[in-house]
Amino acid sequence: MPVKLSQTTLRHLPANVAGPKYDRAALTPGILHFGVGNFHRAHQAVYLDDLFNEGRDHDWALVGAGVFEGEKVGREKLAEQDFLTTVVEQDEGHMAARVTAAMTDFLVPGDTDAIISRLADPKIRIVSLTITEGGYFIDPASGKFNPAHPNIVSDASNPEAPKTVFGLILAGLARRRVEGTPAFTVMSCDNIPHNGHVTADAVIGLAQLSDPDFARWVAENVAFPNGMVDRITPATTDRERKLLVQEFGLEDNWPVFCEPFRQWVLEDNFPTGRPALEAVGVTFVKDVSPFELMKIRILNGGHATIAYPAGLMDIHFVHEAMQEPLVRDFLAKLERDEIIPTVPPVPGVVLEDYFKLIEKRFSNPKIGDTVRRLCLDGSNRQPKFIIPTIADRLKAGKDVSGLALESALWCRYCFGTTDSGALIEPNDPNWERLQKTARAAKDDPSAWLAMEDIYGKVGRSPVFAAAFAHALRTLWKIGTAETLKRYLGGTL
Structure with a gap:
């Protein structure tokens, strides 16, 4: 009989499953985290679990929080197993499972009073976020905070009853200000260029709409460190739950399967303290920007590059896309010809080696990452991962034919049918x-580029418009595979 994960069974885990080495009852929360999804539980929570296993910083445990009704489902799954999570790392020839216990509680999403009370707790010194690229109320074309978004307007009108993450953060800060409690640090863990600055724009921008004096206080007292995070972490399905039982004899309502690789680079800007994460592999630097740009353009841009041709060719898994020579070669050519040349030098990193590592990671057959996941939310991801690269190439007078093809593939995918x-x-x-x-x-084709909020100046470029129109018309005329052949052969 498989073991059902819970606090009671934590001491009786199967022999091939690692468990926490620390006394969970001795943990106290120091971090409140919004967005308890797979990535957070495979990344930040794992680093903290490693740190706690070293016998260090047990006053930095996690409390989960959320704002959406749909997040209640995940909370219920975790509550049934006392907020424990099984993390399974997989690649060819390697499969390892561990149970992490860094999260001690998960506040009910939407319970505004409970969340604000915990945010005001002096023990909470960091508020962290994984709320996805679309959660920051950014105008895609300008890359700036959008104060006219209906949710932001609503929170500005009702700061005592906030509905957004940023409104809740401000309500917590307001209470701390009144009570004389030092402000917490707000730490974004999302794949957004300059994510700390973007978060500051949202928090301070929202405060500015209702209380300019409070906005100044936030700007002067709250730190928003930039950070770069990386780990490929697919969504959990019944496939993963069954595999956990079959391979490890453990039942988990919501396990996380991920690749072994993980990376976290952070600006060391935490006025009220932080856990000693450098002891477990986190890199602290003065400026994250070089690492951030490298990852967003080469890895996230690479995901977009393979996603849409693979989707149009009815390929289901990402590793299967990498087994298709046309997709793999498209990725390699576009990266080396147009994407990597826009990335400035990164301290201690050889960009070609970094790209080869990414090719290997994308090809991991054990992860089960889906092409559909990579295709998700292009309207938020393209303006962050692809369009800035196009803008840089155009500004430098460089060729954009491959990037135009990537954009045309996204357009063709959004038509709503595959080539078949x-x-x-x-x-x-x-x-x-x-x-x-x-x-x-x-x-x-100009209709697509006329989406000003997505393409901005890039959509108005005659050079890009011509390349995009040619690529899109070719896709409709001869299909994805033949178009890729022409591009790779230099005849597109």
């Missing part, structure tokens, strides 16, 4: 708009 005619289910918060625009672009 199979239906593509909605895969973006703005799917209805994207699909309507993609259908108009079949006959008039």
Whole structure:
């Protein structure tokens, strides 16, 4: 019989599953985290678990929080097993499972009073976020905070009853200000360029709408360190739950399967203290920007590069996409010809070696990462991972034919059918708009680039518009595979 994960069974885990070496009852929370999903539980929570296993910093445990109704499902799954998580690392020839216990509680999403009270607790010295690229209320074209978003307008009008993460953060800070408690540090763990600055813009920008004096206090007292995070972590399905039982004899409502590789680079800007994460592999630097740009353009841009051709060719898993020579070679050519040349030198890193590592990671057959996940939310991801690279290439007068093809592949995907005619289910918060625009672009490619909020100046570039139109028309005329052949052969 498999062991059902819980605090009671923690001492009786299967022999091939590692458990925490520390007394969980001795932990006290120091971090409140918004966005308790797979990535957080495979990344920040694992680093903290490692640190606690070293016998250090037991006053930096995690408390989870959320704002969306849908997050209650995840909370219930974790509550049933006392907020424990099984993390399974996999690649060819390697599979290891561990149970992490760094999270001691998960506040009910939407319980505003409980969340604000915990945010005001002096023991909470860091508030961290994994709320996805779309959670920061950024105008895609400008990259700036959008104060006109309805959710932001609502929180500005009702600061005592906030509905957004940033409104809750401000409510917690307001109470700390009144009570004389030092402000916590706000730490983004999302894949966004300059994520600390972006978070500061959202928090301070929201405060500015209702209380300029308070906004100044926040700007003067709250630290927003930039950081770069990396670990490929697919969504959990019944496949992973069954595999955990079969391979390890353990039942977990919501296990996390991930690659062995992980990386975290952080600016060391934590006025009220931080855990000694450098002891477990986190790199602290004065400036994260070089690492951040490298990762966002080469890895996240690389994901986008393989996602849409693979989706149009009915390829299900990411490692299967990397086994298709046309997709793998498209990635390699676009990276080396157009993406990597836009990345400045990174201390201690050879960019070609970094890209080869990424190719290996994308090819990992054990992860089960899906092409559909990579295709998700292009309307938020393209403006962060691809379009800035296009802008830099255009500014330098360099070729953008490969990047134009990537953008055309995204447009073609949003039409809603693969090359074989199979239906593509909605895969973006703005799917209805994207699909309507993609259908108009079949006959008039300029319709796609006219999405000013996504493309901005890039969409108005005659050079890019011509390359995009040619790529899109070619995709419709001869299909994805033949178009990739032409691009790779230099005849597109």
